[in-house]
Amino acid sequence: MRAKFILPALVEAKSPSWRPIKYSLFPPLGLATLAGHMRPDDEVELVNEHVEAVRLDDIPDLVVIQVYITNAYRAYALADHYRTRGSHVILGGLHVTALPQEAGRHADSIVIGPGDLAFSQFLEDFRRGRPRRLYFSPRRSFEHIADVRRDLIKRELYLVPNSLVVSRGCPHHCDFCYKEAFYLGGRSFYTQRVDRALAEIESLPGRHLYFLDDHLLGHPYFASQLFEGMRGMGRLFQAAATVDSVLRGDLIEKAAEAGLRSLFVGFETLNGANLKEANKRQHSLRDYRNAIRRLSALGVMINASFVFGMDRDDPQVFQRTVDWALEAGVTTATFHILTPYPGTHLYRQLKTEGRLLTDNWDMYNTREVVFRPRHMSAAALKAGYDQAYRSFYRWGSIVRSSMAHMDRPTHALRQFCYTAGWKKFEPLWNAVIKLKQLGAARPLLEALLMTRQKVATHSSTSRHCVPVKR
Numbered sequence: 300m301r302a303k304f305i306l307p308a309l310v311e312a313k314s315p316s317w318r319p320i321k322y323s324l325f326p327p328l329g330l331a332t333l334a335g336h337m338r339p340d341d342e343v344e345l346v347n348e349h350v351e352a353v354r355l356d357d358i359p360d361l362v363v364i365q366v367y368i369t370n371a372y373r374a375y376a377l378a379d380h381y382r383t384r385g386s387h388v389i390l391g392g393l394h395v396t397a398l399p400q401e402a403g404r405h406a407d408s409i410v411i412g413p414g415d416l417a418f419s420q421f422l423e424d425f426r427r428g429r430p431r432r433l434y435f436s437p438r439r440s441f442e443h444i445a446d447v448r449r450d451l452i453k454r455e456l457y458l459v460p461n462s463l464v465v466s467r468g469c470p471h472h473c474d475f476c477y478k479e480a481f482y483l484g485g486r487s488f489y490t491q492r493v494d495r496a497l498a499e500i501e502s503l504p505g506r507h508l509y510f511l512d513d514h515l516l517g518h519p520y521f522a523s524q525l526f527e528g529m530r531g532m533g534r535l536f537q538a539a540a541t542v543d544s545v546l547r548g549d550l551i552e553k554a555a556e557a558g559l560r561s562l563f564v565g566f567e568t569l570n571g572a573n574l575k576e577a578n579k580r581q582h583s584l585r586d587y588r589n590a591i592r593r594l595s596a597l598g599v600m601i602n603a604s605f606v607f608g609m610d611r612d613d614p615q616v617f618q619r620t621v622d623w624a625l626e627a628g629v630t631t632a633t634f635h636i637l638t639p640y641p642g643t644h645l646y647r648q649l650k651t652e653g654r655l656l657t658d659n660w661d662m663y664n665t666r667e668v669v670f671r672p673r674h675m676s677a678a679a680l681k682a683g684y685d686q687a688y689r690s691f692y693r694w695g696s697i698v699r700s701s702m703a704h705m706d707r708p709t710h711a712l713r714q715f716c717y718t719a720g721w722k723k724f725e726p727l728w729n730a731v732i733k734l735k736q737l738g739a740a741r742p743l744l745e746a747l748l749m750t751r752q753k754v755a756t757h758s759s760t761s762r763h764c765v766p767v768k769r
């Protein structure tokens with residue numbers, strides 16, 4: 300069988316806010332994982348349109364397309380194209396799960412939910428010549444997830460080619476998160492077996508890993524075993540987790556010893572009432588500061604994520620958040636405009652309140668306002684969001700947040716280089732990508748991440764020193 304797996308590029312690819320380095324950072328894994336269900340004698344092609352062009356003059360037997368909200372229209376156009384040519388088209392992913400009827404108009408088959416077991420059932424039916432229109436399986440575990448077909452990933456197109464996922468979903472239930480809709484009707488958090496996760500890590504070349512898990516510390520026992528197993532492997536890694544998991548026990552120290560060098564943390568908002576209304580576990584600003592202090596003491600850089608436009612936000616929220624983040628010394632910040640994904644509680648609430656402004660999915664990219672905010676105009680929300688980015692990433696701000704770590708000069712310098720390198724050298728990154736030289740930039744990033752200062756760690760734990768360099 301000839302099968303083509305396509306991750307379509309969001310329409311924004313043609314817009315001025317397109318940042319090629321963001322998409323060349325690491326390979327997404329959805330389709331490479333599904334491709335693991337193909338037989339060795341199948342002819343399989345995998346195309347990530349964010350980093351390479353899709354050929355349209357072929358006629359595969361099967362076309363498998365992953366649909367996010369922001370790439371939905373492009374996904375439908377590709378699906379229509381291949382159906383006209385006679386290929387069987389199957390669509391799946393987050394947006395298909397949220398809006399199966401919409402997606403169904405562009406597909407021969409659709410899959411709802413995580414879909415790994417369902418996809419293998421589809422393949423059986425397809426080979427027998429009797430594919431169904433709709434697939435769904437509530438049975439979910441890593442036993443049904445195939446090994447990632449890494450041979451299909453074009454490593455030279457990415458700065459960190461070793462992305463991996465060792466858990467699916469998250470133990471929390473925030474109202475605005477996509478996961479509530481996606482994992483409906485079955486388990487919404489499950490982990491790989493520790494020995495299999497470690498074997499996968501062992502099999503990856505190079506040092507640097509990028510975990511794509513929503514919450515790598517979500518299952519404390521699993522994470523603790525994983526980090527124990529990774530100790531001494533000489534790896535460096537980046538991952539995502541929540542504030543409370545950073546503050547709990549000594550898991551974060553174990554992560555740092557295993558090679559954690561930068562963590563994406565969803566702070567979301569500085570307003571406790573906003574968190575409460577979003578059903579997100581609440582923290583005080585003191586918790587936030589403690590988490591940041593603890594991570595910095597371990598030499599772990601912080602990518603802080605914030606959401607603007609929640610119901611308690613007013614026009615002061617933007618500068619207040621930026622000032623707080625700079626003063627706290629976070630390394631990079633990702634700002635989002637609150638976005639109600641179809642299928643979530645937030646979407647239903649705003650729809651009931653008549654506050655949705657558009658159902659143009661291209662705009663659901665967290666950079667545009669798609670609902671009527673409560674305490675400011677949509678225009679003020681958009682302007683404040685844009686201003687927050689400008690304000691956080693001006694040279695003076697980069698210096699200011701790095702200076703928050705002057706008690707640890709190595710960490711301060713490393714943070715300065717990392718933030719500036721990520722945001723201030725766009726033309727250079729574009730040239731590196733064009734010249735296909737990302738592999739040459741990798742050792743620089745690794746060297747930066749490896750530099751760590753000998754530091755005292757969190758007072759409640761007994762671990763105190765981390766090596767200067769590994």
Ligand code: B12
Nearest residue numbers: 327328329365367368369390391392410413414418664665
């Ligand atoms: C890596 C990543 C990125 C990367 C690369 C994305 C890319 N498209 O190239 C970067 C950083 C660039 C990025 C950017 C953005 N992202 Co992003 N990203 C992710 C992340 C962290 C991991 C994706 C991944 O590889 N997962 C691991 C694989 C194994 O899981 P999977 O992709 O879900 O695939 C499985 C199933 O979905 C299913 N499946 C998927 N497709 C299909 C198809 C068929 C036919 C079948 C049967 C099954 C199936 O089977 C797969 C294998 O198990 C996810 C969060 C997450 N945990 O998934 C967010 C996520 C996908 N991103 C999200 C968003 C909003 C964005 C941005 C809009 C943010 C922004 N403001 O810039 C942009 C736009 C991205 C786009 N292309 O549309 C949202 C999407 C929400 C939605 N409802 O669509 C997510 C879910 C994050 C979140 N928590 O909200 N992202």
Ligand code: SF4
Nearest residue numbers: 469471472473476513
């Ligand atoms: S903690 Fe993060 S990943 Fe988990 S449900 Fe909340 S927003 Fe989603």
